[in-house]
Amino acid sequence: MSEKPLQKQARLQSLDVFRGITIAGMILVNNPGTWSHIYPPLEHAKWNGCTPTDLIFPFFLFIVGVAITLSLSKRKERGDDQKDLMLNILRRSAILFVLGLVLASFPFFPLAEHFPEIRIPGVLQRIAVVYLISSFLFLKMSVKNLAYLGGGILIFYWLIMTLLPVPGVGAANLEPTTNLAAWLDNLLLHGHLWKSTKVWDPEGILSTLPAIGTAILGIMTGDWLRREHEPKTKALWMFFWANVLLAAGYVWSGFFPLNKSLWTSSYVLYTGGLALHFLTMCYWIIDVLGYKKWAKPFTVYGMNAITVFFLSGIIGRIMYMIKLTNSAGVEVNLKTYLFDSIFLSIFDPINASLAWALTYIFIWLGLMWILYAKKIFIKV
DSSP states (O other): OOBBSOOOOOHHHHHHHHHHHHHHHHHHOOOOOOOOOOOGGSSSSSSSSOOOGGGHHHHHHHHHHHHHHHHHHHHHHTOOOHHHHHHHHHHHHHHHHHHHOOOOOOOOSSSSHHGGGOOOHHHHHHHHHHHHHHOOOOOOSOHHHHHHHHHHHHHHHHHHHHSOOOOTTTTTOOOOOTTTHHHHHHHHHHTSSSSTTTOOTTTHHHHHHHHHHHHHHHHHHHHHHTTOOHHHHHHHHHHHOOOOHHHHHHHHTTTSSSTTTTTTHOOOOOOHHHHHHHHHHHIIIIIIIEEEEEEEEHHHHTTHHHHHHHHHHHHHHHHHHHHHTTTOOOEEEEHHIIIIIITTTTSHHHHHHHHHHHHHHHHHHHHHHHHHTOOOOOOO
């Protein structure tokens, strides 16, 4: 069959569902009732390794890559001016980055007064940078050349992280505070890093480079989904390449461990393979077989993904600001008050913590459903 991309195609609902599941997962792991009681799969790996929680962020960047292809391809085919496209990409990236800074600084306003203590890297900030660079690359390069570039990035990152000496430390290493990425974060962003470490950041500068590789995998997948092949053929090849990526990532992890904080090259391939598996499953069930009703809640989440991520983060912070007096006469924040008086009165601590997170997901689902029903989709 021809490999000419399709000029017109229906919206890929499976991608919206995948995005919605991923965002729901983000809210789940970011909002336990208490950080002292969490089921292990809902925590990040302490350092090397990969838990289900460690899949969420790379899944989202993979989705960003798929969306880049589906969105920008249509605009290129319409003959949209490339300068206008690049300005729009730059605008969207800037908004995402600023929203990330707002989340990092809230409620410490005005921002200028508190800037010396504000964390600059973050989830939305990394999404912004990866989206910006990946989109520009997509506009300027063929997908084939992008694939070569992505592979080159992963090899380059592996080499510099494992061979390049760390200034002031010595030999190359992959330890939390003494690796090359930590050194660069501390050099360029000292005082603006993740508060739990203060000397390195899980969304730091150097580790954003291989994160672009994750988006490139998504771009390649989006390009494949636009090809003139039968859906069954598309799904079979996606399944095949998902397994290739998984195997390659697993083998590479033997000498460059899976590590989300460093976003190691093996982690890119391994999580990319799992993301491709997940999208293939959604694509087959939803877009090919047509089983869509079960996925409606995730579609609702997926259509306003950034909105619900941002607002749920803001409200979570506001609950810490509101103070109430509990039955013991002790002043506590609103979240603690509700968690202790409602959830802990029903469940043991670890299940109460999970119940809080699930309740939070359902509350936001209801709010997003109102927007969905009114056809309000807030796009950055």
